[in-house]
Amino acid sequence: MPVTIDREAWPAAAVGAVPALLxxxxxxxxxxxxxxALPVGIVAxxxxxxxxxxxxPVADDLxxxxxxxxxxxxGPGQDGVAPPGDWQQISIFLSVFDVHINRTPYSGTVTDVTYRPGKWHAAYKFESAFENERSDITLSHTVGGETRSVIFRQIVGLVARRVVTRVKAGDVLRTGDRIGLMKFGSRMDVFVPPGVELAVKAGDRTVAGETVLGRWR
Incomplete structure (x- = not known):
């Protein structure tokens, strides 16, 4: 598959190239x-x-x-992490070697985007989910008269210190659309209602826009 480079790469690579130039x-x-090797790694x-x-296109139940x-x-939403209400939670850790372009997990209209500044705990630590810098994106989609909601959260970690969110309330997204990125190691939480049957477990590897996290029953 072809590979492009996100525009956020070039300022960072330019700074990274200074020591080599000197x-x-x-x-x-x-x-x-x-x-x-530093600017090359940054571009990669x-x-x-x-x-x-x-x-x-992707089926509406995925x-x-x-x-x-x-x-x-x-599994069940973790106390202090999941939004208010009855949610299931999938948390994904991204190392610096993973692709950091983020995609929407489901289709729908963006009803809310909330950015919160915060700390920079390592993204695999529990407290990173509610203390680190993050951006919450809420989607709403109506299928057969049923309104479905999905919330997903970009969380930056110890090395990653900036969330880039490129969607806003009112945007209409298709499953798999690019919505932004997280810089240099981070975490993504996805919250779905009990009506979704989860298809992954702790330890599984995921690929954005390909791995099925769950199916609406």
Whole structure:
């Protein structure tokens, strides 16, 4: 599949290239060559692979992974983490080696986007879910007269210190649409109602826009 580079890469790569440039200007060629790995790695971090979801519609009963990574939790909503109400929760940890472009897990209209500044605990720690910088996105979709809601949360971690959310209330999304990214290691929480049968468990790997997290019963 083709791979593009997200526009957020270029300012970060330019800063990352400064040490290599300074080393080259002072005649330290070997050092410059070694330091050149930093901007290359930064550009690779912002890779945005094209996936089948970009051209293939998805059934209304499927909830797909919004991020590449590893499932840390799949089950009842955790106290202090899940929004008020009756929710199931899937938490996905993204290492610095995972693709960090985020996609919407479900179709619908964005009814709310709430950004909260916060701390930078390691994203795999429990407290990161409610103390770290994050952005909550709420979707609403009506299928056969039934209104379905999904909430998903971008959370930055110890290394990742910026959430980039590119949707706003009123936007209409299709399952798998790109909605933003999280920089340099982070976490994504997805909250679905009890009517969704979960299809993943802790320890599973996910691919954004491909892995089925659950199905509406």
């Amino acid at each position: 080393a080259a200007l002072t005649g330290r060629r070997r050092t410059a060559l070694a330091l050149a 971090f912002f890779r945005d692979p094209v996936r089948p979801i970009d051209s293939t 909830v797909l992974a919004p991020a590449d990574g590893k499932v840390m939790h799949a």
